[in-house]
Amino acid sequence: MKGYNFAYLDEQTKRMLRRTLLKAVAIPGHQIPFGAREMPLPYGWGTGGIQVTAAVLGRADTLKVIDQGADDTTNAVSIRRFFARTAGVATTTRTASATIIQTRHRIPETTLTEAQIIVYQVPQPEPLYQLEPSRTETRRMHALADYGAMHVRLYEQVARYGQIAISYDYPVMVNGRHLMAPSPIPAFDNPKMHRMRALQLFGAGREKRIYAVPPYTAVVSLDFEDHPFRASRAAHVCALCGDRASYLDEVVTDDRGGRMFICSDTDHCASRRESAP
Amino acid sequence: MLSARGLGFRFGSITALEAVDVDLWPGEVLAVVGESGSGKTTLLHVLAGRLRPDAGQVWYREPDGPRTEVHAMPLPLLRRLHRSDWGFVEQDPRQALRMDVSAGGNVGERLMAAGARHYGRIRAEAARWLAEVEIDVARIDDRPTTFSGGMLQRLQIARTLVTEPRLVFMDEPTGGLDVSVQARLLDLIRTLVRRLGIAVVLVTHDLAVARLLAARIVVMQRGRVVEDGLTDQVLDDPRHPYTQLLVSSVLAT
Amino acid sequence: MAYVAVKGGERAIDAAHAWLAAARRGDGAIVELQTAQIREQLGRAVDRVMAEGSLYDPELAALAIKQSQGDLIEAGFLLRAFRTTLPRLAATLPLDTATMRLTRRISAIFKDLPGGQVLGPTYDYTHRLLDFALLENAPVAPAPQAEAIAGPTPRVADILGHEGLLEADARSEDEPFDLTRAPLAFPAGRDARLQGLARGDEGFLLGLGYSTQRGYGNNHPFVGELRAGEVDVEIVPAELGFAVCIGTVTLTECQMVNQFAGSKTEPAQFTRGYGLAFGHADRRAMAMALVDRALRAEELGEARTAPAQDPQFVLSTCDNVEATGFVEHLKLPHYVDFQSELETIRRLRATAERTQAASLPEAAP
Numbered sequence: 001m002k003g004y005n006f007a008y009l010d011e012q013t014k015r016m017l018r019r020t021l022l023k024a025v026a027i028p029g030h031q032i033p034f035g036a037r038e039m040p041l042p043y044g045w046g047t048g049g050i051q052v053t054a055a056v057l058g059r060a061d062t063l064k065v066i067d068q069g070a071d072d073t074t075n076a077v078s079i080r081r082f083f084a085r086t087a088g089v090a091t092t093t094r095t096a097s098a099t100i101i102q103t104r105h106r107i108p109e110t111t112l113t114e115a116q117i118i119v120y121q122v123p124q125p126e127p128l129y130q131l132e133p134s135r136t137e138t139r140r141m142h143a144l145a146d147y148g149a150m151h152v153r154l155y156e157q158v159a160r161y162g163q164i165a166i167s168y169d170y171p172v173m174v175n176g177r178h179l180m181a182p183s184p185i186p187a188f189d190n191p192k193m194h195r196m197r198a199l200q201l202f203g204a205g206r207e208k209r210i211y212a213v214p215p216y217t218a219v220v221s222l223d224f225e226d227h228p229f230r231a232s233r234a235a236h237v238c239a240l241c242g243d244r245a246s247y248l249d250e251v252v253t254d255d256r257g258g259r260m261f262i263c264s265d266t267d268h269c270a271s272r273r274e275s276a277p
Numbered sequence: 278m279l280s281a282r283g284l285g286f287r288f289g290s291i292t293a294l295e296a297v298d299v300d301l302w303p304g305e306v307l308a309v310v311g312e313s314g315s316g317k318t319t320l321l322h323v324l325a326g327r328l329r330p331d332a333g334q335v336w337y338r339e340p341d342g343p344r345t346e347v348h349a350m351p352l353p354l355l356r357r358l359h360r361s362d363w364g365f366v367e368q369d370p371r372q373a374l375r376m377d378v379s380a381g382g383n384v385g386e387r388l389m390a391a392g393a394r395h396y397g398r399i400r401a402e403a404a405r406w407l408a409e410v411e412i413d414v415a416r417i418d419d420r421p422t423t424f425s426g427g428m429l430q431r432l433q434i435a436r437t438l439v440t441e442p443r444l445v446f447m448d449e450p451t452g453g454l455d456v457s458v459q460a461r462l463l464d465l466i467r468t469l470v471r472r473l474g475i476a477v478v479l480v481t482h483d484l485a486v487a488r489l490l491a492a493r494i495v496v497m498q499r500g501r502v503v504e505d506g507l508t509d510q511v512l513d514d515p516r517h518p519y520t521q522l523l524v525s526s527v528l529a530t
Numbered sequence: 531m532a533y534v535a536v537k538g539g540e541r542a543i544d545a546a547h548a549w550l551a552a553a554r555r556g557d558g559a560i561v562e563l564q565t566a567q568i569r570e571q572l573g574r575a576v577d578r579v580m581a582e583g584s585l586y587d588p589e590l591a592a593l594a595i596k597q598s599q600g601d602l603i604e605a606g607f608l609l610r611a612f613r614t615t616l617p618r619l620a621a622t623l624p625l626d627t628a629t630m631r632l633t634r635r636i637s638a639i640f641k642d643l644p645g646g647q648v649l650g651p652t653y654d655y656t657h658r659l660l661d662f663a664l665l666e667n668a669p670v671a672p673a674p675q676a677e678a679i680a681g682p683t684p685r686v687a688d689i690l691g692h693e694g695l696l697e698a699d700a701r702s703e704d705e706p707f708d709l710t711r712a713p714l715a716f717p718a719g720r721d722a723r724l725q726g727l728a729r730g731d732e733g734f735l736l737g738l739g740y741s742t743q744r745g746y747g748n749n750h751p752f753v754g755e756l757r758a759g760e761v762d763v764e765i766v767p768a769e770l771g772f773a774v775c776i777g778t779v780t781l782t783e784c785q786m787v788n789q790f791a792g793s794k795t796e797p798a799q800f801t802r803g804y805g806l807a808f809g810h811a812d813r814r815a816m817a818m819a820l821v822d823r824a825l826r827a828e829e830l831g832e833a834r835t836a837p838a839q840d841p842q843f844v845l846s847t848c849d850n851v852e853a854t855g856f857v858e859h860l861k862l863p864h865y866v867d868f869q870s871e872l873e874t875i876r877r878l879r880a881t882a883e884r885t886q887a888a889s890l891p892e893a894a895p
Contacts, residue, residue: 010615033715035710035713037614043855044859073539075862076539077539105864123856136717143352146390148389149375152382152385152386155396156378158396159381159382161878167867167870168866168870168871184867208714223394224396226395232874233873234869234872249865249866249869250869
């Protein structure tokens with residue numbers, strides 16, 4: 001685009017971002033502060049993810065952007081267009097054809113490969129913020145791996161509800177060392193992070209933090225031995241493709257309690273319908 | 278198991294500790310007595326590694342382990358010690374407890390911090406400890422905000438002792454409680470400490486508390502140890518004029 | 531099928547943008563607003579957008595106001611997003627506000643002072659009566675012109691400083707923190723705090739400053755001096771080795787003087803809160819100075835009890851570009867998370883119902 005560098009950010013800023021990313025990959029799950037730039041999209045709408053994508057994007061890349069699992073949600077469209085306009089890269093809705101996938105709130109159903117990078121948009125990178133608002137204190141807790149308080153939170157839930165009642169942004173332990181917020185993906189997606197073949201990068205623009213999970217790294221959801229982590233989904237079948245295992249959206253069809261359930265991952269759903277006899 | 282040599286500490290121009298030596302043996306209860314401002318609480322914080330002394334050193338020996346200098350320990354190691362083998366009982370239990378977490382969660386926290394991951398066992402252990410400190414097990418899911426002062430202190434003791442530490446630091450554990458509540462709490466502490474064989478450094482201004490709980494006593498005045506020895510000996514036959522004054526003032530009241 | 535309605539995001543965005551452009555233009559029968567009119571006649575709005583957009587450029591600020599239909603937070607955001615792409619060519623010398631060509635200068639703590647009190651173009655003593663003459667676009671009579679102020683107009687801070695009654699400015703040759711390039715970390719230095727406040731939301735700063743006056747972290751403020759006017763901006767190009775003026779900026783500066791009881795090591799003296807804003811902005815500069823002083827509570831050994839005294843609270847909340855983005859992002863679809871919450875709530879209710887059903891027979895006689 002005239003008057004702007006490839007992928008919007010200037011090369012110096014990209015180098016700063018890449019240095020941050022290298023550091024993040026070297027210490028899996030550890031939040032690295034970085035000089036987040038003002039972006040032409042609002043904070044909370046994916047500025048962190050966009051900066052990370054801009055830093056790793058090359059001319060030969062193919063980009064896929066999803067929000068809520070769908071390529072066609074307005075924010076996904078807006079971000080995909082942003083890169084089509086500022087970088088002129090190829091874009092796709094096919095998970096398998098993408099080299100970089102930027103996502104908000106989902107991990108695709110299709111298993112990712114070593115040749116892919118998934119970039120998560122993160123609103124709140126600090127998994128401990130509800131227990132301890134002071135960043136000075138949470139930094140110390142991470143340094144000392146002092147995570148007893150997080151387990152106390154889970155204990156309280158089991159004591160009260162008979163089960164762990166966190167549905168999304170379910171805290172995980174990365175590489176047995178750092179407690180990490182997986183971003184607000186449903187807990188259903190957590191197991192996909194464990195030993196994922198693709199590189200996982202996380203960008204939080206407003207909070208100015210980047211973190212990463214390198215390929216094949218252990219990502220374990222916190223739980224108790226006698227109350228193990230459960231990846232739950234609506235107990236229904238996709239009304240469009242008939243999938244019984246994918247994560248489902250509930251769509252209201254009328255004002256008399258009518259409901260239908262369909263795949264949240266639009267590419268997954270479309271592919272299944274195409275290949276169906 | 279714990280020994281300190283030549284401890285010194287200053288707050289600006291005020292000397293809080295000067296040339297203080299302390300030794301503590303496994304399973305022993307040592308009382309540190311003196312008026313307020315004598316430096317006894319500062320000593321407790323220095324011994325526990327919470328305050329760094331200006332002079333002197335503190336060593337801790339783990340069972341069958343090497344002697345380590347407390348203030349030279351890396352912070353993560355000291356933290357781990359504080360969460361497992363050591364305990365600290367604050368005068369005000371609200372400082373130690375999580376007031377928005379149930380009694381069971383409060384007692385279970387140290388177990389979870391030490392790696393316990395079985396909810397049922399953590400809860401059973403919490404229930405057992407509530408019973409030990411005479412709190413109705415039916416209150417296990419209640420928050421401490423609904424507890425009386427004496428109950429709060431007993432809950433703090435359960436929370437501290439649940440990992441069966443070898444060494445516990447206590448800062449005026451019965452301070453601020455009614456006399457009848459105090460007596461019951463002292464009895465409880467004595468029973469638990471004896472049964473579990475815990476070593477205790479106990480700071481108190483109350484000689485009766487020291488006599489009831491401690492085998493040995495250290496008397497402090499203006500940051501210095503003026504007298505130490507077996508509790509009964511020191512209190513029945515005080516040598517130092519300051520100790521004599523302390524003992525007589527108790528008798529007078 | 532109902533689901534089809536959420537498809538077609540691309541077309542929807544294009545259509546929305548076209549509609550927005552038409553709505554922005556409004557009734558075509560009314561003459562279109564020129565950015566020069568905004569710059570000249572809506573100066574206070576331009577000043578606010580320059581401050582919150584942290585870019586001194588009245589022309590672009592006017593454009594941003596036009597483009598955002600007068601939504602000043604949106605305008606500041608536009609300016610910021612433009613600013614971030616600009617190369618950094620040089621760093622200026624520190625501005626010397628003592629040499630300011632004053633259009634306004636008042637002190638509340640002295641009846642008179644060298645250089646005098648200058649009201650300048652202020653709303654302070656206007657009666658807030660709607661002026662219906664403005665409906666008629668009646669010509670404005672020229673304002674009377676006074677003689678230029680003769681002699682120096684030293685800053686009140688320097689006058690008090692001579693007696694040692696006011697704390698001195700902390701001097702430092704260190705490179706100041708740069709909020710636009712480096713992430714804010716806590717505890718934050720005063721340079722970082724002042725930068726954050728300088729571009730913080732005016733309404734938020736006003737509310738926080740006001741809260742200190744209502745007892746939430748009171749600090750007994752006096753307006754030592756409020757001055758506004760033009761200041762030269764100078765740089766020292768490496769190839770020249772001496773200072774060159776590259777332009778002027780209009781600024782408002784507020785030195786708030788606050789009571790301080792003194793400590794063991796320091797005698798009683800007045801402390802300062804500092805506010806600086808682009809353009810004519812009394813309210814912004816004063817609110818900033820109140821909050822700056824409140825944020826120094828810890829440094830000055832005061833009890834930290836109020837929100838205005840908590841640097842993390844103030845600085846992580848005061849930026850309206852960050853705040854509006856995150857508040858408004860709630861408009862984005864969250865249906866995946868909501869679905870997972872729905873499943874959890876259903877599961878919890880089912881568990882509770884089962885427990886209740888199991889306990890019912892016992893309750894029966």
